[in-house]
Amino acid sequence: DQQVKQNSPSLSVQEGRISILNCDYTNSMFDYFLWYKKYPAEGPTFLISISSIKDKNEDGRFTVFLNKSAKHLSLHIVPSQPGDSAVYFCAASLTGTASKLTFGTGTRLQVTL
């Protein structure tokens, strides 16, 4: 029972263009969402998050959009840089269970020159 899904296992984008990574969830009780980036041989690192009371959150080149009615969130990276090449995981949580994140299966982003 995959409650958080990332249906695109991989994505290739040219440097300077926009990268859009998508994530869908099935549990309508989730109220906090996070994106993590993972390089090989390293642990995931926190990128950006959004609470269910918002529909958008920006941090520099990274913007997360949340569509609660569609149970969908997306991460936009503009402009994409070669150093952004990594595996991106979206994760969801319930208030009061902060450490219990439910992760998607990840999307491997490759930013080409």
Next chain:
Amino acid sequence: DAGVTQSPTHLIKTRGQQVTLRCSPKSGHDTVSWYQQALGQGPQFIFQYYEEEERQRGNFPDRFSGHQFPNYSSELNVNALLLGDSALYLCASSRGHLNYGYTFGSGTRLTVV
């Protein structure tokens, strides 16, 4: 400032054996969560320790147990190893058990043969 430290980095065990993985949280963090990441999957929550007690648990059998010490470090024990236990085991620490500000370690790669 050291982040989350996990040991060992790699481990090979035989089916039926027992294994202990160790985690030292980031300085200032008092909560440790453990995740299992199988190949091609996202991390799955095993359990969380706070104030030396297991506070939350994911859908893992009793073969998975843990401990937190007074210095906030933690151990993950797995008994009666199965081939399916082969995975990357990630430790994440945070300040407080309701805090989303996790720092992940680089993980321990466990191979069961």
